[in-house]
Amino acid sequence: MFLTRGFHIVKPPKPRVTVIMAGCRRVVAFPSAAELGPSLASLVTSRAEKAISSRGRFTLGLSGGSLVSTLSKELLALPQLDCSKWVFAFCDERLVSFDDPESTYGLYKKNLFSKVNVPDSGILSIDPSLAVAECAEDYCRKLVHAFPGETIPVFDLLLLGMGPDGHTCSLFPGHPLLEETEKIVAPISDSPKPPPQRVTMTFPTVNAARCVAFVSTGGSKAPILKEVLEGGEGPALPAARVAPQNGELFWLVDDPAAASLTLHVERPGSGAKL
Numbered sequence: 001m002f003l004t005r006g007f008h009i010v011k012p013p014k015p016r017v018t019v020i021m022a023g024c025r026r027v028v029a030f031p032s033a034a035e036l037g038p039s040l041a042s043l044v045t046s047r048a049e050k051a052i053s054s055r056g057r058f059t060l061g062l063s064g065g066s067l068v069s070t071l072s073k074e075l076l077a078l079p080q081l082d083c084s085k086w087v088f089a090f091c092d093e094r095l096v097s098f099d100d101p102e103s104t105y106g107l108y109k110k111n112l113f114s115k116v117n118v119p120d121s122g123i124l125s126i127d128p129s130l131a132v133a134e135c136a137e138d139y140c141r142k143l144v145h146a147f148p149g150e151t152i153p154v155f156d157l158l159l160l161g162m163g164p165d166g167h168t169c170s171l172f173p174g175h176p177l178l179e180e181t182e183k184i185v186a187p188i189s190d191s192p193k194p195p196p197q198r199v200t201m202t203f204p205t206v207n208a209a210r211c212v213a214f215v216s217t218g219g220s221k222a223p224i225l226k227e228v229l230e231g232g233e234g235p236a237l238p239a240a241r242v243a244p245q246n247g248e249l250f251w252l253v254d255d256p257a258a259a260s261l262t263l264h265v266e267r268p269g270s271g272a273k274l
């Protein structure tokens with residue numbers, strides 16, 4: 001039996017094996033980032049409808065980068081958007097104050113939260129006044145409280161980005177946090193990408209989700225996308241380690257990002273429902 005104590009998952013020891021996703025992954029390409037947007041919105045709202053009808057709420061993990069503006073714009077363009085039963089959390093967050101332009105929460109507050117009917121209780125964010133280790137513990141407690149009875153929070157949907165080095169969340173290539181198996185969220189104080197202090201979901205949490213969708217666009221992502229999806233020489237990059245055990249995995253990309261891929265890529269056309 002698994003137990004959650006503090007912000008650790010207490011479970012029997014087992015060999016450390018990294019399982020890399022082989023099947024059940026959908027790589028979906030759109031002609032451009034603009035044409036990807038409506039399908040991203042449809043993925044979010046279809047998973048929201050399903051989650052609310054099954055469990056009475058929709059739990060959504062957010063990431064930063066270009067996703068903030070893409071997601072906010074597409075959701076706000078929908079004719080009807082009811083976020084009263086949505087619970088937003090952050091796949092990772094930079095430890096800066098909310099009014100700092102680097103704050104992912106701050107960007108979502110300005111671009112999305114302030115414009116939709118989400119209650120304050122529907123936003124799980126870090127407390128940036130805390131030191132990084134306490135901040136991670138505090139954020140962990142919020143997740144544990146929001147997912148009662150679950151050893152690892154099972155999000156309905158996590159939206160992820162991928163950096164040019166293959167990082168996702170604040171899980172960077174070669175970093176010891178890639179091997180974290182006990183904490184559901186962790187502090188990082190030596191992020192190679194500034195700011196150095198962050199709080200991040202770990203792979204146990206990411207890979208427990210019902211659905212994970214990467215959004216990655218632009219020609220600059222083509223080489224790293226190929227390495228992540230088709231394999232490279234070295235150890236698996238962080239983004240390649242995202243493999244939900246019981247969930248769906250989507251890679252939503254545009255044609256410039258997909259340009260070097262030789263694997264099967266779906267090209268359903270602009271606005272396709274996923």
Ligand SMILES: O=C(O)[C@H](O)[C@@H](O)[C@H](O)[C@H](O)COP(=O)(O)O
Nearest residue numbers: 063064065066067161162163169
């Ligand atoms: O905290 C961060 O530093 C960013 O959130 C970062 O992890 C971002 O998600 C990726 O670099 C992808 O960003 P783009 O989608 O903008 O390329």
